Amino acid sequence: MKILVINGPNINMLGIREPEIYGRETYDDLIAYIKEETKLLNIKVSFYQSNHEGNLVDKIQESYGKYDGIVINPAAYTHTSVALLDVVKAVGIPTVEVHISDPDSRDEFRKISYIRQACVTTIKGKGFKGYIEAIEYLVKHHS
Template structure:
């Protein structure tokens, strides 16, 4: 199985930005966590991050025919990016949306996810562990599909 992890704007600033919300683990720590879990589960993993909506759309389109699943944290784009939603729908790759914080306990503008409609599930509020839960969710999704 091959999984692509896509991180949106400011995720590269983990460990620096709003530690009370996102914790103290930096982006490198997140990538290490994901790589260790992937190795443990015998999964090929690719991790990408961009602060640009169009580049995220390109990552999704390039995944078509090349990966089995996507884990995405669209960050702020979650709440208004029809372009990312449309890209996810176009490639039709099982996707899990992840949010480090609980978006439903934050400002009202963060409560709505536009992109979740194209996902098989959403995980929110479990910190960086949410990414690991998303990976487990995709593993289970494919096991149950057989």
């Protein structure tokens, strides 16, 4: 099984951006954690991060026929991007929405997720562990 982990804007700033919400671990720490935790799952995990909506759309389009599942933290684009919703629908790859924090417990506008309706499930508020839960969900339900 091949899974693509996609992270949207400012996830590359983990450890610096609002550490009281996101913690002090960095984006590199996140990648290392996922690699370590998925070693025994007999899957291939690839990573992509961009601060640009069009790049994220392009990457999801390129994933068609190449990946069995996608884990996406669309970050701020969660609340604004119909383009990400449309591309996830278009490629038909089982996709899990992940958030390090719980957007529903934050600003009112963060309670809106456009991409959610195209995803098989959403995992939020579990920190880095949420990514592992998302991968395990895909392995269990979509392999």
